[in-house]
Amino acid sequence: MRKMKMGMVFGLCALTLVSLASCGDITAKDDLVLTYKFTTSSGDVKEAEINAQDVYERYLKTNPKDHAKAYYDTIYDVAVRLSFQEGGVLNKYQNEITSSTKLAITNLKNDADKNDQSWSDYLATLSYYDDSKSDKENERMLYLEKELEYMKKKVTKEFDEQFNEWKIDTTSENYANQAAYNQLWGTEGYLNANMPYAVRHLLVKAGDSSDNFTKSKISSTQATKLHRVFSRLLESNTDTNTFGIITHDESEDTGSVDRNGVYVMGTKTGFVNEFKLGIYAYESIINTAKATQYEQFLSTKDSSFIGFGGSQESKDTVKHIGANYIPYEAVDKLYEYRDLEDVNGKKVNEGNEEYFPRNILFNKYFNVHNVSFIVNRTIAASDPTTSGGFINSDSGTPIFSDLNSEGKYALGTSSYITDTEQAKHFKTIPGLDYPVLCDEKGNPIMLVVNATSSGGIHLITIEKDYFDFIDLTTGKTTKTVEIADTRAKGGKYEVSINEYYAPKSPIYQEGFNNSTGLPYYNVDNGSYKGEFPQFETTNGTYLPKSTFINNDVYTTPAKYESLVSSTITSEVTSNSYVSETSIKSANEFAWLVGATSVEIKNETAKELVQAYQNNLKNTANQSNMESLNSSWEQYATTLENQDRSRKYGLIPETCALRFKDAETDPAFQKGGYCYYSTSIK
Numbered sequence: 001m002r003k004m005k006m007g008m009v010f011g012l013c014a015l016t017l018v019s020l021a022s023c024g025d026i027t028a029k030d031d032l033v034l035t036y037k038f039t040t041s042s043g044d045v046k047e048a049e050i051n052a053q054d055v056y057e058r059y060l061k062t063n064p065k066d067h068a069k070a071y072y073d074t075i076y077d078v079a080v081r082l083s084f085q086e087g088g089v090l091n092k093y094q095n096e097i098t099s100s101t102k103l104a105i106t107n108l109k110n111d112a113d114k115n116d117q118s119w120s121d122y123l124a125t126l127s128y129y130d131d132s133k134s135d136k137e138n139e140r141m142l143y144l145e146k147e148l149e150y151m152k153k154k155v156t157k158e159f160d161e162q163f164n165e166w167k168i169d170t171t172s173e174n175y176a177n178q179a180a181y182n183q184l185w186g187t188e189g190y191l192n193a194n195m196p197y198a199v200r201h202l203l204v205k206a207g208d209s210s211d212n213f214t215k216s217k218i219s220s221t222q223a224t225k226l227h228r229v230f231s232r233l234l235e236s237n238t239d240t241n242t243f244g245i246i247t248h249d250e251s252e253d254t255g256s257v258d259r260n261g262v263y264v265m266g267t268k269t270g271f272v273n274e275f276k277l278g279i280y281a282y283e284s285i286i287n288t289a290k291a292t293q294y295e296q297f298l299s300t301k302d303s304s305f306i307g308f309g310g311s312q313e314s315k316d317t318v319k320h321i322g323a324n325y326i327p328y329e330a331v332d333k334l335y336e337y338r339d340l341e342d343v344n345g346k347k348v349n350e351g352n353e354e355y356f357p358r359n360i361l362f363n364k365y366f367n368v369h370n371v372s373f374i375v376n377r378t379i380a381a382s383d384p385t386t387s388g389g390f391i392n393s394d395s396g397t398p399i400f401s402d403l404n405s406e407g408k409y410a411l412g413t414s415s416y417i418t419d420t421e422q423a424k425h426f427k428t429i430p431g432l433d434y435p436v437l438c439d440e441k442g443n444p445i446m447l448v449v450n451a452t453s454s455g456g457i458h459l460i461t462i463e464k465d466y467f468d469f470i471d472l473t474t475g476k477t478t479k480t481v482e483i484a485d486t487r488a489k490g491g492k493y494e495v496s497i498n499e500y501y502a503p504k505s506p507i508y509q510e511g512f513n514n515s516t517g518l519p520y521y522n523v524d525n526g527s528y529k530g531e532f533p534q535f536e537t538t539n540g541t542y543l544p545k546s547t548f549i550n551n552d553v554y555t556t557p558a559k560y561e562s563l564v565s566s567t568i569t570s571e572v573t574s575n576s577y578v579s580e581t582s583i584k585s586a587n588e589f590a591w592l593v594g595a596t597s598v599e600i601k602n603e604t605a606k607e608l609v610q611a612y613q614n615n616l617k618n619t620a621n622q623s624n625m626e627s628l629n630s631s632w633e634q635y636a637t638t639l640e641n642q643d644r645s646r647k648y649g650l651i652p653e654t655c656a657l658r659f660k661d662a663e664t665d666p667a668f669q670k671g672g673y674c675y676y677s678t679s680i681k
Helices: 052-060 067-083 091-114 119-125 135-163 175-181 190-194 220-234 243-250 273-286 288-298 312-321 328-336 357-366 497-501 545-553 563-574 582-595 603-649
Strands: 032-039 045-051 197-204 262-265 324-327 372-375 377-379 385-391 398-401 411-414 446-450 456-465 480-484 492-496 534-536 542-544
Touching (some): 091 119, 135 175, 190 497, 197 243, 262 273, 324 328, 324 377, 328 357
16 A cells, blocks of 8 residues: 655644644744644643654655755644634634535545545545554544645635735734735735836827837828827816827727726836836936935835836936927928828839838837927927938938937927917926926826837826825835815815725725714715725715726726726736735745744744745745846837937938928939939939
8 A cells, every 4th residue: 555645734743633623832942843732632632743853754855955945834834723723813714624624525535436446545546545544544634634725725815805905004903914914005015016107098009010210100090190189188178188088089009998098007017118117217217306206215125125127227228318309390290291192293212101201200209119208399390410421322322310419309499389278288397308298187198109019109197106105214105195076075185005006995094074083984885885985075975985086097987997996906816916926925924923923943943934935035026126127128228229220210300391392302312311212203
């Protein structure tokens, strides 16, 4: 017969017939890893011991290199069992565990009968048979391991449920555990690990789906749509034509159009570099007010903090290249010349599309991978200059460029938009060189281009920013933000970042309802009754948090669900915010061991267990950091390649502006800087 497997969990204890019906404090002595008391089925109180030799016999023989994991598993298995005993944090589930385990054994016995096997033989096939023990003893070992299996599942479920509640109550006995393990706002929770942004996104598909930095092409239809979108943004307001409404009407991003473009994005969200790192570049490098906040925030974190990632070199590259500024006149010119492809029916430069005015303008102003902003300026419309002495190898003529030695182009005069109301949409943002086009709330509208399947021009605004909430002296997310809402009492209410992103509640709300003396909680009769904080409106009614979030973020119709809440629910539940479950596993271990008052007296075991816990977290953090750093390096490389290509590869803008005169303009004749290969036919 095969022997019982050696990898049996330590929580089974030294005596195979013993179940831990109750226990006292765990202690340690001499070379022992742990000792603990238990009560036998006959009611006798005994003490079991786990020493270094036990660990070796049961774990290290088969895996001699993994000492740390052996000690870690030993402590964890014991802590799991203790948590279900009388006085344990999970004791209320003991009957449920017992029932599930008994049912599992019954099912296995039924399987043995179906296979015409004796119970002894069936136990042997499961590796739960020892010749020196009776069937009852062997079955008991199987029972204990099955029991532990169900216990571990319950521990994980309880950890998720207890620390997914997002509850902040500083008077609670459990507050210290919540502060450490809460998966939204705890020390290693979603907010601190991911630093999320609530953003809105409007996609206009335009240009090639490839990294063509200078010769991308845009259709007349796409040029028309871009013009329409920006015209609407100039007319945007807080009621009938918001960024969200425009997005709903115009965006080609099928993943967000029905929720008015709302996304939740963090350091580990799998967005393309131009989208994700473009926002980070703006917030942490270009926007000087936020960049200062970020540097202050970093000083409150330890060396293992991932932050925005990236080497100093890559950040310097992004900072040096900076933002791109698109004069609003370029938007109008792109539309004006959208259909201009020939002159009096004659092809220019053999009909090469690269010389169509719309493509020349698109490549100069819009086809850039760093963050762009629209400014209230005219285009410079100046003749190009020779750049760097480069010669066109085909024609032997000098290469002319609109860009200077820094790869920048000049802008024309200010106040191109003269309408007073429209001009108000251009606002001064710290770190940006000119007032830029903003949405109806004053959020700057960022433009980025990427060359993947979602290629096109991405218009992005930031609705809520992690750094709007942090206390820079402590790094804690303790600040609140005022959100205006005419229905709220006083026309506004305050919300913390924890509450803003919380998919569940209730969360303790600073301040009380004067009429009841109670915190503001949702007491309506909807499906979320009692779950969301609520706020008193001017007419005396109460609305849940979700309503305010929807109106603040989406602005229109009530049919839009709260994407902020649903996204966080999904990300935290799947643990995607740490890339893998190792950090959560380490926190689950720490919580359970602490809850069962387990003390590891043996110094060697204590050091190894601590090392293993740290390794679980560090491995995950290292993986996340490497991934983020790699993205920054790729992004910086893309920007460097882009600038190198644009400096000598862009067709001068005047070739678009003077296209109508190509028949007579010397610039389009052989030797001219707008000449392609032959004269006009």
